[in-house]
Amino acid sequence: xxxxxxxxIIGCLLILVWCLLPVAWIISxxxxxxxxxxxxxxxxxxxxxGGAGWDNYVAVWDNEQFRRAIFNSIGISLIATLLSVxxxxxxxxxxxxxxxxxxxxxxxxxxxxxxxxxxxLVGPLFDMWRAIGLYDTWPGLIIPYxxxxxxxxxxxxxxxxxxxxxxxxxxxxxDGATSWQAFRKVIVPLAAPGVFTAAILTFFFAWNDxxxxxxxxxxxxxRPIPASLSFFVGADPFNRPASLLAAGAVIATIPIxxxxxxxxxKIVAGLTSGAVKG
Amino acid sequence: MSAVAAPAKRRSGMSERARAExxxxxxxxxxxxxxxxxxxxxxxxxxxxxSTFDYALTAPEERQFIGLSNYLTALTDPLFWQTTGVTxxxxxxxxxxxxxIGFIFAMVMHRVVFARGVIRTSILVxxxxxxxxxxxxxxFAFSFQNGxxxxxLPFVGDDFNWFGQTGSAVVAIMVSEIWKTTPFxxxxxxxxLAQVSDDMIxxxxxxxxxxxxxxxxxxxxNMRAAIMVAVLFRALDAYRIFDNIFVMTSGAxxxxxxxxxxxxxxIEQFQLGMGSALSVLLFLSVLVVAFLIVRLFRVxxxxxxxx
Numbered sequence: 001x002x003x004x005x006x007x008x009i010i011g012c013l014l015i016l017v018w019c020l021l022p023v024a025w026i027i028s029x030x031x032x033x034x035x036x037x038x039x040x041x042x043x044x045x046x047x048x049x050g051g052a053g054w055d056n057y058v059a060v061w062d063n064e065q066f067r068r069a070i071f072n073s074i075g076i077s078l079i080a081t082l083l084s085v086x087x088x089x090x091x092x093x094x095x096x097x098x099x100x101x102x103x104x105x106x107x108x109x110x111x112x113x114x115x116x117x118x119x120x121l122v123g124p125l126f127d128m129w130r131a132i133g134l135y136d137t138w139p140g141l142i143i144p145y146x147x148x149x150x151x152x153x154x155x156x157x158x159x160x161x162x163x164x165x166x167x168x169x170x171x172x173x174x175d176g177a178t179s180w181q182a183f184r185k186v187i188v189p190l191a192a193p194g195v196f197t198a199a200i201l202t203f204f205f206a207w208n209d210x211x212x213x214x215x216x217x218x219x220x221x222x223r224p225i226p227a228s229l230s231f232f233v234g235a236d237p238f239n240r241p242a243s244l245l246a247a248g249a250v251i252a253t254i255p256i257x258x259x260x261x262x263x264x265x266k267i268v269a270g271l272t273s274g275a276v277k278g
Numbered sequence: 279m280s281a282v283a284a285p286a287k288r289r290s291g292m293s294e295r296a297r298a299e300x301x302x303x304x305x306x307x308x309x310x311x312x313x314x315x316x317x318x319x320x321x322x323x324x325x326x327x328x329s330t331f332d333y334a335l336t337a338p339e340e341r342q343f344i345g346l347s348n349y350l351t352a353l354t355d356p357l358f359w360q361t362t363g364v365t366x367x368x369x370x371x372x373x374x375x376x377x378x379i380g381f382i383f384a385m386v387m388h389r390v391v392f393a394r395g396v397i398r399t400s401i402l403v404x405x406x407x408x409x410x411x412x413x414x415x416x417x418f419a420f421s422f423q424n425g426x427x428x429x430x431l432p433f434v435g436d437d438f439n440w441f442g443q444t445g446s447a448v449v450a451i452m453v454s455e456i457w458k459t460t461p462f463x464x465x466x467x468x469x470x471l472a473q474v475s476d477d478m479i480x481x482x483x484x485x486x487x488x489x490x491x492x493x494x495x496x497x498x499x500n501m502r503a504a505i506m507v508a509v510l511f512r513a514l515d516a517y518r519i520f521d522n523i524f525v526m527t528s529g530a531x532x533x534x535x536x537x538x539x540x541x542x543x544x545i546e547q548f549q550l551g552m553g554s555a556l557s558v559l560l561f562l563s564v565l566v567v568a569f570l571i572v573r574l575f576r577v578x579x580x581x582x583x584x585x
Contacts, residue, residue: 004389008386008389008390011382011383011385011386011390012386012390012393012397014386015383015386015387015397015400015401016396016397016400018383018404018457018460019400019401019403019404019461020400020403022404022412022415022416022419022457023403023404023407023415025415025418025419025426026411026414026415026418029415029418029424032424037423037424040423040424041423041424042422042423042424042425042426042428042429042436043426043429044426044429087309087310087313088310090306090307090309090310091306091307091309091310091311093306094302094303094304094306094307095307098299098300098302098303098306099296099299099300099303100299100300100301100302100303100304100307101300101304102304102307103303103307106307106310106311109311109314109315110310110314111568112318113314113318114511114514115514115561115564115565115568116318116322116561116564117518117537117540117557117560117561117564118518118520119518119520119537119540119541119544119557119560120321120325120540120544120553120554120556120557120558120560120561121317121318121321121322121325122541122544122545123321123325123328123544123545123550123553123554124320124321124324124325124328125317125321128320128321143313143316143317144317146313147313147314147316147317147318148317150310150313150314151314152511154310155507155511156466156469156507159469159470159503159504159507160469162503163473194469197465197469200402200465201462204405204406207406207408208408208409208521210408210409210410210520210521210524211520211521211541215545225408226408226409226410226411226521229408229410229411229414230410230524230525240414242414242418242421242424245414246414246415246418249408249411249414249415252408252411253403253406253407253408253411256403256406256407257403257406259406260399260402260403260406261399263402264395264398264399264402
């Protein structure tokens with residue numbers, strides 16, 4: 001028992017170092033001055049006299065395109081997540097619970113799309129979106145994000161739904177509830193932890209996307225943050241304003257931390273203890 | 279439900295009940311199907327169509343039909359096989375390491391009683407961080423001008439350039455990839471771990487099973503669906519590795535993946551015909567990978583209802 005506890009504590013420390021060290025590094029980097037970066041300043045922390053205070057953050061935040069990109073990313077990712085999870089929940093319920101023709105086809109299509117190399121869609125999509133006026137707009141990114149997060153959401157949710165004790169649903173129906181009532185009153189609360197997990201996966205996919213972001217936008221109208229950061233860098237990968245970029249990266253990470261904190265509680269409540277075991 | 283529907287099905291088509299279930303099921307999946315096909319089916323078909331042309335965006339009027347020549351050119355070019363090899367290497371190494379570390383993390387998170395919130399919040403941080411940002415963070419960390427890695431590693435000289443040759447550059451890219459995606463693995467595995475009943479583990483313990491036996495005979499078999507989903511999605515994702523390479527090396531020193539090669543042909547060199555052919559080849563090779571994984575784990579999602 002004692003051995004177990006020590007192991008768990010060591011494991012926890014390992015996880016914390018793993019997760020937070022590179023984050024600490026990029027924060028530290030964001031406080032190095034531009035001069036220090038140009039001259040070379042190896043080491044984890046800024047050297048004496050090589051610090052920049054908040055200068056890098058001020059410089060980045062003053063950049064109108066950067067602010068727009070943050071706004072675009074938050075809006076686009078949230079809308080795509082909400083819509084995708086609703087659609088995926090319906091589909092996953094049907095796959096886990098109902099017998100119907102075409103179930104195999106659904107799973108095959110989902111698998112094919114989950115596998116589809118995004119890069120190869122970019123050329124044709126570029127043409128299509130320009131033709132119907134979706135190029136460089138929010139919906140122009142929301143639609144592909146939904147399409148590409150649906151497979152993961154459906155798979156995750158149907159894996160969850162299959163583990164739910166569905167006898168409860170039948171019990172409710174025996175007690176006089178309709179199918180819809182049994183679904184809404186019994187199953188939805190049981191399924192909520194899975195739905196939140198799917199929502200997190202979906203949101204992070206949308207927030208992360210790079211390929212669509214650089215290909216389907218041209219201005220700050222819809223350009224999301226990863227694309228904006230890479231353009232901020234310029235074309236030469238060997239001569240980057242490292243500290244400025246680090247400041248931008250830290251700002252771009254703040255919304256993630258906020259959202260992680262909000263969702264995290266729901267996960268802790270449901271994910272591990274299981275809905276029924278309590 | 280199925281006990282009622284099954285005999286009826288055998289005799290006179292479907293019962294009223296089964297027909298209603300059929301209709302409801304199809305209605306529930308319809309929106310998902312429409313959305314998924316909208317953005318993929320047409321562009322996919324168009325990519326197949328375009329792959330049969332010699333077609334550059336810079337000279338659209340010179341477009342001409344050349345059949346399967348693009349495929350022949352690609353498949354006989356050593357560059358194609360070299361990038362495919364590197365891509366497979368990225369996939370196998372990262373997914374294997376992620377699976378092991380991810381499972382350890384999941385076990386720790388499953389057990390921990392104190393500071394649960396802190397652990398779970400921090401595990402979500404690398405996952406939430408943009409891949410581009412992770413790529414920057416590690417590129418700068420490995421940089422000999424401004425990074426800390428050379429100073430921390432005793433067996434590496436202070437002026438060692440990680441991005442100077444293939445081997446070390448591939449390692450740096452893998453580190454960024456593994457750091458960022460292990461939490462994804464561990465979250466999915468944690469969800470699977472939570473579904474393994476404690477009673478079963480306890481019963482095995484009472485029957486005298488060792489820790490290893492409990493792990494291999496009770497925990498892992500009961501987590502098979504979760505492991506399969508995690509490995510499948512991560513492997514396919516890793517096979518399409520793009521962002522980290524774009525940010526960290528731009529494909530220099532032979533670190534280029536097949537996605538990156540495709541991107542270069544299509545977007546940077548405007549070779550839409552050859553780019554489309556590469557896209558189709560990329561898709562086919564991804565299909566093979568997926569098939570192998572599904573076979574390996576022998577899980578049929580549609581049949582899992584009985585399981």
